[in-house]
Structures are given as C-alpha cells and as structure tokens.
Amino acid sequence: MTSSSPLQLDNDFVQHLPGDHELRNFRRQVGNACWSKVAPMQFPNAKLLAWSQPLAQLLGVNPLLLGEVRFARVFSGSELLPGSDPYALCYGGHQFGNWAGQLGDGRAINLGELQDINGQHQILQLKGAGPTPYSRTADGLAVLRSSLREYLCSEAMHHLGIATTRALSLVGTGESVMRDMFYDGNPKAEPGAIVCRVAPSFIRFGSFEIFTARNEFTPLQMLADYTIARDFPQLAGAAKPDAATYTAWFDEICQRTAHLMVDWMRVGFVHGVMNTDNMSILGLTIDYGPYGWIEPYDPQWTPNTTDAQGRRYRFGQQPQIALWNLVQLANALYPLIEDVKPLEVALDRYRETYEHSWLAMMRNKLGLVEPHAADQLLVEALLHCFTLVETDMTLFFRALGELAVIDEFHTIPASLQACWYEEAPTVQTQQAWFDWLTSYQQRCQHENREQSERQTAMHKVNPLYVLRNWLAQQAIDDAEKGDLTKLYELDEVLQRPYTKQAGKEHLAQKRPEWARQRAGCSMLSCSS
Ligand code: AMP
Ligand code: MG
Numbered sequence: 001m002t003s004s005s006p007l008q009l010d011n012d013f014v015q016h017l018p019g020d021h022e023l024r025n026f027r028r029q030v031g032n033a034c035w036s037k038v039a040p041m042q043f044p045n046a047k048l049l050a051w052s053q054p055l056a057q058l059l060g061v062n063p064l065l066l067g068e069v070r071f072a073r074v075f076s077g078s079e080l081l082p083g084s085d086p087y088a089l090c091y092g093g094h095q096f097g098n099w100a101g102q103l104g105d106g107r108a109i110n111l112g113e114l115q116d117i118n119g120q121h122q123i124l125q126l127k128g129a130g131p132t133p134y135s136r137t138a139d140g141l142a143v144l145r146s147s148l149r150e151y152l153c154s155e156a157m158h159h160l161g162i163a164t165t166r167a168l169s170l171v172g173t174g175e176s177v178m179r180d181m182f183y184d185g186n187p188k189a190e191p192g193a194i195v196c197r198v199a200p201s202f203i204r205f206g207s208f209e210i211f212t213a214r215n216e217f218t219p220l221q222m223l224a225d226y227t228i229a230r231d232f233p234q235l236a237g238a239a240k241p242d243a244a245t246y247t248a249w250f251d252e253i254c255q256r257t258a259h260l261m262v263d264w265m266r267v268g269f270v271h272g273v274m275n276t277d278n279m280s281i282l283g284l285t286i287d288y289g290p291y292g293w294i295e296p297y298d299p300q301w302t303p304n305t306t307d308a309q310g311r312r313y314r315f316g317q318q319p320q321i322a323l324w325n326l327v328q329l330a331n332a333l334y335p336l337i338e339d340v341k342p343l344e345v346a347l348d349r350y351r352e353t354y355e356h357s358w359l360a361m362m363r364n365k366l367g368l369v370e371p372h373a374a375d376q377l378l379v380e381a382l383l384h385c386f387t388l389v390e391t392d393m394t395l396f397f398r399a400l401g402e403l404a405v406i407d408e409f410h411t412i413p414a415s416l417q418a419c420w421y422e423e424a425p426t427v428q429t430q431q432a433w434f435d436w437l438t439s440y441q442q443r444c445q446h447e448n449r450e451q452s453e454r455q456t457a458m459h460k461v462n463p464l465y466v467l468r469n470w471l472a473q474q475a476i477d478d479a480e481k482g483d484l485t486k487l488y489e490l491d492e493v494l495q496r497p498y499t500k501q502a503g504k505e506h507l508a509q510k511r512p513e514w515a516r517q518r519a520g521c522s523m524l525s526c527s528s
Contacts, residue, residue, distance in 0.1 A: 007061060009083040009112030009124070016226055018219050019087070020133070028133050029102055032216050034207070034223055035087040040077025040109050041130030041140075045174025046194075048072040049148075049479070050487055052155050054495065055168050055198060058116045063169075075169045075196045077109060077129040084112045088132035089202060092210030093277025094328050096312055102210060103277045104134025107142060110202065121200055121230070124168070128194040141177045145476045145520070146528030147193035148487060150288040152475070154197070156467045156494040157285050162263040163256070164285040165199040181527045182519070191480060199284060201231050205325055206277035208332040217335050224249070224336055231282055247342040250333055254326055254350040256283025261319040262357045266365065267463055268294030268393045270315045272304040273526065276325045290524035293466050295511040296390035296421055297383070303469065305525045319354050326350060365397050366440065367458040369447055378443060381436050388429040390421035392510045394466055401458030404451055405444040409437055421510060463497040464508050469522065470515035471507060 013035065020036035022028070030036055048068050056062045063071035073079040080086070088105035095103075109132065111124045127150065128142025147170055157164040173192035180187040203223070211220035228249050229236045235248050260283050264271070270292045271278070271285070278287040292303025299316025307313050313321060330343040337343060362379045363371065385391070396419040403413060412433050425433075444454070467490065475486035493504050515521035 007066075007081050007114065009081050009114055010121075011083065011085045011112050012121070012230075013110070013113070013123070013226075014085055014087055017222055020090070022133070025131065025133060027131075027135055030090050030104070030133055031214060032219055033090055034219060035089055035110075036104075036133045038086055038088045038109055038132045039130075040086060040126060042078050043076045043129075043171075043173040043175060043192075043194075044078070046072045046076035046078060047172045047174060048075070048169065049172050049193070049484060050151060050170040050491060052151075052166065052168055052491075055155070055158075055166050058118070059114065059122060059168065059198065060117055061114075061168065071169070072171050075126065076171045076173060076194050077111070077126050081111065086111055088134055089207065090134065090210060091204050091206040091277055092213060093204070093206030093275050094209070094325070095275040095277070096307075096310070097324075099209075099213065100275075100277075101213070102134070103136075103206060105132055105202075106135040106138055107132070107140040108197070108202070122198050123200065123202060125197045125199075125202055126194050127197055128173070128192065139177065141173075141192050142194065143177050143179055143528060144172065144191040144193040144479060146289065147195045148476055148479055149291075149472050150195050150197075152472060152487070152490055152494065153288045153291060153467050154195075154285075155491065156497065157269070159495045160263075160267055160463055160466075160497050162267070162269075162285060163260055163283055165197050165202070165280070168196040168198050170195055179527050181525055183525060183527065199280075199282070199286070201227065201280075201282055202286070203227055203281040204277050204286070205279040205281065205329040205332070206275075207281065209276060209328060212332040212335060220332075221336060224333070227281060243337045243339065243342075246333060246336040247346065250330065250337075250343060251346040251349060253281060253283065253329065254346045255353055257322050257326060258319075258350050258353040259283065259357060260285065261322050261354055262361050264318055265315075265358060266361050266461065267466060268297075268315070269466075270294065270301065270303055270313070271318065272302065272307065272313055272524070274313050274318065274321045274325065276328050279322070279325050279329075289528055290526055292469050292524065294393050295468060297386040297393040297396075298390075299383075303522075303524050305523045308523065319358070323347065323350055323354075361461070364461045365458065367401060367449070367454040368443060369449060372443070374443075378436075378439060381439070385429075385433050385436050388432055389425040392419045392421065394463060395419040395508065395510060397458065397462035398464050398508075401455045401462060405441050405454070406451065409434070409441065412437065419510070459498055464500055465493050465497045465504070467494060468507075468511060469520065469524075470511055470518070473515070473518070473520040476520065 017034040020030045020033040086109050090104045109126045109129050113123045131140030151167040151170040154167040171194045175192050176189040177192040178187045272290040280286040290304040302314040399415040
C-alpha cells in the first residue's frame with residue numbers, strides 16, 4: 001500500500017443484505033436486519049502496540065508503508081479508509097445452554113472488506129472501538145489485557161495450522177476503561193485497546209438463530225444464500241439454493257466444526273465460552289475471551305471463572321458442546337429445509353467424523369502410522385495414566401517424540417518424568433506408566449519406523465510452544481507498565497510453534513508453582 005494508491009475498502013455485505021434503517025447509535029432491539037451502521041469512537045491518542053507481519057503481508061496493509069501514526073488512526077477507527085461504511089452485526093445466541101435473545105456486535109465494528117494477495121475476501125473488524133446498538137448494558141470498549149490475549153492467541157492458532165479469525169493489530173487507545181475484573185465491586189481503571197480482527201466472515205451460528213427465533217424468514221434465507229455464495233462457492237450452483245443446497249451446507253459446517261474440535265483437542269486449547277454466538281459458520285476459532293491452554297492434562301479443566309460451577313465448557317466436553325451448538329443451528333436452519341431427517345444425518349456424520357478423526361489425530365500424536373484395532377485402548381490407557389499424576393500435555397508429547405523406542409526401558413525415562421508436576425508419584429502410578437510405555441514401545445517396534453522419521457512426524461503435530469496462560473499474563477503485566485518485550489518475544493516464537501528455537505527454553509516450561517492460583521494464569525473472568 002502506498003500513499004499514491006490509497007487502500008480501498010468494499011462493503012459487499014451492507015450492499016447485499018437487509019439492514020437497520022435507524023442511523024442513531026443507541027441500544028435497542030433491531031428486527032429484520034443483518035447489520036446496523038455505526039461510527040467508531042475517536043481516540044486521538046491511539047498508539048500502535050503490535051502488528052502481525054505475516055497477516056499485514058497477506059493483506060497488503062503495512063504500517064511501514066502507511067506510517068505508524070496513520071496506521072494507528074485507521075485501526076482504532078479514528079480515520080476511515082475510502083469505501084469504509086462501518087457496521088455492527090445483529091445476532092443472537094444460546095449462552096450456557098439458554099436462549100439469550102439478541103446479542104450482536106456489542107463492541108465490534110466492521111470497517112469493510114478487501115481482497116488479500118491470494119484473491120480471498122477478508123473483512124476488517126475493530127474490537128473495542130466503541131458502543132453499538134447491540135452494546136446492551138456495556139461500554140463497547142476492551143482492555144489491554146484481553147486484547148493482548150486475543151491478538152497473540154489468534155495469530156498463534158493460525159501458525160499452529162488451526163482455523164481461526166486472525167489479528168492484524170493491537171492498538172492502545174490512550175484512554176482508560178473501568179473494569180471490575182473479579183466482579184467483587186472493586187472496579188479499576190485499566191488501559192484500553194483495540195484489536196483489528198480479520199476473517200472472510202464473522203457470521204456465527206447465532207446470526208441465523210436470531211431470525212428463526214423472531215420468525216424473520218426472509219432475512220434468514222438472504223443471509224444463508226449470501227453466506228453460501230460468498231464463503232461456500234463449491235456448494236453454490238448456478239440456480240438459487242434449494243433444500244438440498246442448504247442440507248449440503250449444514251453438513252459442511254458440521255464437518256468443519258468436527259475438524260476444529262479435533263484440532264483444539266490436539267493442542268490443548270480450551271475456548272472457555274462456547275456459546276452459539278461464539279461459533280463461526282466457517283468453522284473458525286472465534287472470540288478469544290477467557291480461553292486457556294491445558295498444561296496438566298485434565299479433561300475437567302475450564303479456564304472460565306463463570307463456568308467453574310457447571311464446567312459446561314471444560315476441555316473434555318468441547319466436542320459434545322459443539323454438537324449441542326450444531327443442533328441449535330439445525331433448528332435455526334430448519335425453515336429452509338423443512339425436513340428433520342437430512343439434518344439428523346449431518347449431525348450423525350459430525351459424531352462419526354469427530355470420533356474417527358480424533359483417533360487418527362491421537363495416532364499421529366503418538367507417531368503411529370498403521371491403524372490398529374488396539375489403538376483406542378492404547379490411547380485410553382495413556383489418558384488414564386495422565387489422571388494418575390499431573391502431566392504437562394505439551395511437553396509430554398514432545399518428549400515422547402524424542403524417545404528412542406528401540407531401546408529397552410528399565411525405568412520411566414527421565415525426560416518423561418520431567419513432564420510430571422509431582423516428583424515422586426506412587427509406585428502403582430509408576431507401574432501403570434511403565435506398563436503403558438512397554439505396550440507403546442511394542443506397538444512402535446511392530447511398525448519398524450526409523451526414529452528420525454518418527455520424531456519428525458510427531459513434532460509436526462505436537463507443538464513445543466503454546467500460549468501458556470502464565471506466559472500471556474507475564475506479557476500483560478509488563479505491557480501494562482509499558483514494556484512490550486515479552487509480547488514481541490511471544491509473537492515471534494509462536495509463529496513457529498513446532499520448531500525448537502535457540503534460547504527460548506523458558507517459553508516451553510511447565511507452569512511454575514506461583515501461577516497455579518494466580519488470576520489470569522489459572523482462571524480467567526469474562527470481564528474484558
Ligand atoms: P462474549 O461472551 O464476549 O462473546 O460476549 C457476549 C455478548 O456481549 C456479545 O454480544 C458481545 O458483543 C457483548 N459484549 C461483551 N463485552 C462487551 C462490552 N464491553 N461492550 C459491549 N458489548 C459487549
Ligand atoms: Mg462473543
């Protein structure tokens with residue numbers, strides 16, 4: 001991008017879909033509309049804190065060419081690019097299992113879209129740039145700590161090879177935001193920030209649910225047809241979509257969601273708030289809030305303090321919750337199909353795909369090639385071992401990849417013991433581990449794969465660096481004091497999560513004891 005060829009945004013979404021006629025920005029119910037026009041707030045002291053070089057390159061939007069000051073103005077919403085016609089999306093959703101009615105972009109403002117260097121359309125969206133008609137009782141703003149977490153994690157997920165919305169930039173607003181972080185009646189001023197999120201579509205399951213809940217079938221169909229034409233072109237034939245098209249589309253959404261869940265389970269990502277308004281119709285990871293990363297392997301763990309009681313969104317339950325959410329989407333799309341059977345078939349296929357792909361993924365994590373009848377048992381036995389002694393999931397699979405399985409073990413190798421959070425587990429626990437290792441070793445020897453080949457393959461699916469909660473928190477603590485060194489270090493190292501990087505051992509460590517109970521490191525509140 002150069003100053004002589006100004007970046008031009010396009011507004012296809014607003015042009016093709018029904019919108020809100022009210023132009024004033026006040027909180028309200030908005031019927032029969034996909035969007036409401038809304039202007040971002042002005043932040044005269046906005047400052048660019050971080051930006052994603054790989055994404056900037058993909059988009060052709062570069063602060064080095066645009067100038068940092070102007071870039072900060074544009075990506076805080078203070079200056080609109082030519083063609084920009086900002087809007088907030090209307091959607092609803094099921095929150096924690098209950099229908100919550102209208103939600104919508106309460107603090108997200110879409111600037112418009114552009115084509116990336118591959119010709120793919122990408123929407124630019126600011127999160128935290130001020131209130132919208134959908135802000136309900138909240139302020140439309142975001143704080144630095146949660147914005148930094150969203151910025152780092154979106155890009156980290158992308159580099160892990162997992163479908164996600166992305167983050168172009170992190171801009172400090174230069175203004176403070178009041179937040180009661182612990183919901184204990186002690187609000188404090190925190191630095192404000194804005195992330196520019198990027199995705200081909202920010203449409204959610206809840207974008208369809210809201211129309212069906214209100215019996216607004218014309219916009220329901222228009223949004224479905226638009227989404228199919230733009231984002232599922234392989235399904236859009238020459239003719240207008242019909243029941244068969246919608247069925248094939250729903251099936252595709254189920255399949256993408258199944259693969260997303262397998263990927264989350266592979267790397268130990270826990271979303272934390274899998275409400276239907278936080279489920280992308282493209283099968284992307286979306287809305288990074290109180291998410292967390294599994295350190296000791298624990299299917300019961302949820303990072304979200306609001307979820308601590310019911311643990312609805314715990315690590316091990318994510319695939320079932322995704323299915324529950326798909327059922328809600330099926331209900332929302334039913335008026336387009338008017339037949340339950342094909343929807344049920346697609347939901348069944350979700351289950352089959354998930355189970356099959358999950359086992360294949362675990363086989364890959366273990367470095368096994370040939371499917372074998374006993375694989376499920378081998379995997380289950382390993383997961384049982386993890387319940388006997390807290391084991392760092394990420395470090396364990398890396399260490400396993402480096403074991404020479406041809407050697408005979410007489411004890412549990414020190415490199416595996418180093419992944420435990422306890423020094424001396426019971427004799428029974430050690431015996432269970434030893435037994436598992438022996439059966440694993442036999443299985444590997446049976447495959448007769450070269451050690452180097454096995455290790456290379458395992459290291460491609462088992463990351464060494466993930467955004468551990470306490471690493472993100474340390475970067476936040478420093479950033480709040482004005483020191484961005486740790487943010488930049490994580491940003492860079494997480495671009496190559498599968499590759500060992502010299503001098504970065506401190507980013508591939510078990511959770512330190514001090515982080516076990518610290519807010520932000522073990523549990524996170526939704527306040528953001
Ligand atoms: P979440 O749980 O973060 O996905 O948010 C649920 C709903 O609350 C969405 O409609 C958000 O846009 C809205 N929301 C969350 N935080 C804010 C805020 N600070 N200001 C306005 N709306 C918000
Ligand atoms: Mg959300």
